[in-house]
Amino acid sequence: MVAPSETVAIPPARCVLSQRPMSPPREILPGTTYLVTRRCSQRQFLLRPSPTTSQVFLFLLAVAAHRYGIDVHAFCVLSNHYHLVVTDPHARLPAFQQLLDALVARALNAISGRTETFWAPDSYSAVKLTTPADVLDKIAYVLANPVAAGLVRTGSAWPGPWSGPDRIGGDALEARRPGAFFDPAGTLPAVVSLRLTVPCGFSSPERFRSDLASAVAEREDRARSLWHARGGFLGVNRVLAQKPTQHPSRLERRSELNPRVAARDKWKRIEALGRLLEFLRAYRSAWNDRQAGKPGVVFPAGTYLMRVRHGVACAATG
Numbered sequence: 199m200v201a202p203s204e205t206v207a208i209p210p211a212r213c214v215l216s217q218r219p220m221s222p223p224r225e226i227l228p229g230t231t232y233l234v235t236r237r238c239s240q241r242q243f244l245l246r247p248s249p250t251t252s253q254v255f256l257f258l259l260a261v262a263a264h265r266y267g268i269d270v271h272a273f274c275v276l277s278n279h280y281h282l283v284v285t286d287p288h289a290r291l292p293a294f295q296q297l298l299d300a301l302v303a304r305a306l307n308a309i310s311g312r313t314e315t316f317w318a319p320d321s322y323s324a325v326k327l328t329t330p331a332d333v334l335d336k337i338a339y340v341l342a343n344p345v346a347a348g349l350v351r352t353g354s355a356w357p358g359p360w361s362g363p364d365r366i367g368g369d370a371l372e373a374r375r376p377g378a379f380f381d382p383a384g385t386l387p388a389v390v391s392l393r394l395t396v397p398c399g400f401s402s403p404e405r406f407r408s409d410l411a412s413a414v415a416e417r418e419d420r421a422r423s424l425w426h427a428r429g430g431f432l433g434v435n436r437v438l439a440q441k442p443t444q445h446p447s448r449l450e451r452r453s454e455l456n457p458r459v460a461a462r463d464k465w466k467r468i469e470a471l472g473r474l475l476e477f478l479r480a481y482r483s484a485w486n487d488r489q490a491g492k493p494g495v496v497f498p499a500g501t502y503l504m505r506v507r508h509g510v511a512c513a514a515t516g
Contacts, residue, residue, distance in 0.1 A: 224324065225477045225500035227515055228289040231271075231397060233336040233460065234282040235323040236299060239315045241445040243277035247358035247438060250309060250376065255280070255359055257373040258301045260392035266294040269395045271366060272337045275359040276347065277437065278445065281340040283333065285397060289515075292502055295322050305379045310442065328461040328470045330399030334406070336460060337366075337397075338413035345421040349432050352418060357434055363410040367396040367403035484510075 238244040245251055255275055259282075263270050269285040284291070303316035327333045339346075341363065344356035354362055365371070370393040375386055382388075400406040425431055458474055461467035480498035487495045488510070497504055499515045 222478050223481055223504075224292065224502060225474060225498075226286070226289045226291055226502040227500045229285065229287055230289075230291075231283065231285045231327045231333050232291065233323075233325040233327060233340070234284060234291075234295070235279060235325075236295075237279040237318040237320075239318050241278045241318075242442060243440050243444050244306065244312075244316055244442050245275050245280060245358070246277045246440055246442050247275075247356070250378070251275070251306065252359050253374065253376045254305045254309070254379075255302060256371065256392065257375055257390065258298055258305070260371070260373045260390040261386060262294050262298040262301075263392060264390060265297065266290040268294045269397075270392060271333070271394060271397050272340050272361045273359060274340045274343050274353070274356070274361070276343060276349070276356075277358070277440065280359075281343060283327075283337045283340055283397075285395075289500075289502070291324060293506075295324075305376070308379045323457065325457050326459045326470065326474075328459065328466045329463060330397065332460050332462055333397045333399070334410055334413060335462065337410060338417055341410075341414045342417035342421060345418045345425075345431075348421075348425045348428070349437055350434060351422060351431055353414065355434060357438060361394055363407045363414060366394045366407060366410070368394070 245255070252275075259270065259273065262268065263284075267288045267290065269287065271283045271285065273282050274280065284294075286294070299317060299322065307313065307316055325336075327336055341353045341360065344350050344353050344360065350356050353360055370391040373390050373392060375382075375388050375390075380386060396403045396406050400409075459467065459470045461470055477498050477500055481501060484495050484497040484501075485504075495510070497510050497512045499513045501510065501512045504510045505512050
């Protein structure tokens with residue numbers, strides 16, 4: 199049984215690309231595993247469970263994963279946000295997220311007749327997971343999320359997209375192109391498969407699924423004790439009866455920190471945070487040199503936006 203991981207956060211900082219307060223640039227390195235989170239605008243229930251929402255999200259998740267070579271390990275789509283745990287073998291996470299989020303927003307807005315912003319104005323969160331134990335812990339966090347949120351008694355009871363432990367390393371999911379919004383004569387396939395892969399670092403798929411099921415059960419047991427003391431769970435019927443324009447009645451306390459790394463081991467955490475700070479310093483230095491017109495500027499390995507949009511030279515990954 200693994201202990202809960204500790205999340206390291208980067209405090210708000212002035213972006214190295216401008217003088218406006220912004221999040222620091224992302225370090226995108228091949229082979230990194232992430233806990234990804236994206237929230238709906240104003241915490242509205244725009245992803246409320248329905249056959250249409252499930253079909254649209256799973257289809258586009260499979261399309262984006264295939265297009266950018268992303269390994270999907272687990273997912274859970276709650277009414278006002280979603281979680282993924284993915285590995286990015288080719289350092290293409292931003293492109294994957296851009297396609298997934300853009301098409302989910304356009305499709306669900308078109309189907310529901312909305313024209314307003316779908317996602318919260320801040321970008322997606324991508325927390326780097328440093329060890330196999332951290333990956334297992336965060337997948338357990340994702341799958342226990344419907345219980346931790348006080349919605350249903352078990353994650354398997356959640357009526358929206360949710361990937362149980364038995365799905366990981368098992369048969370592929372088949373996602374069909376929704377009939378609404380998507381052009382039958384367009385470029386997207388009629389059917390696409392999505393195989394949830396076992397993350398690296400585990401002795402066997404069977405051992406991974408067993409350890410994950412135990413970790414999920416432990417988290418769900420703790421959440422059930424908490425919500426029984428608070429009066430019980432909302433339940434599937436009341437979840438489905440919510441309107442998309444509603445939002446939680448209880449205000450969330452949002453941290454001003456920007457988590458980038460999760461590690462349960464103290465020294466792994468310090469090492470990962472040190473590498474990230476080194477990347478940010480090197481990026482800032484390269485940016486300043488480029489602004490000053492110096493020739494031969496090389497950005498650090500992990501630079502994404504400047505490399506993709508402007509073709510800057512980058513150091514090789516180690």
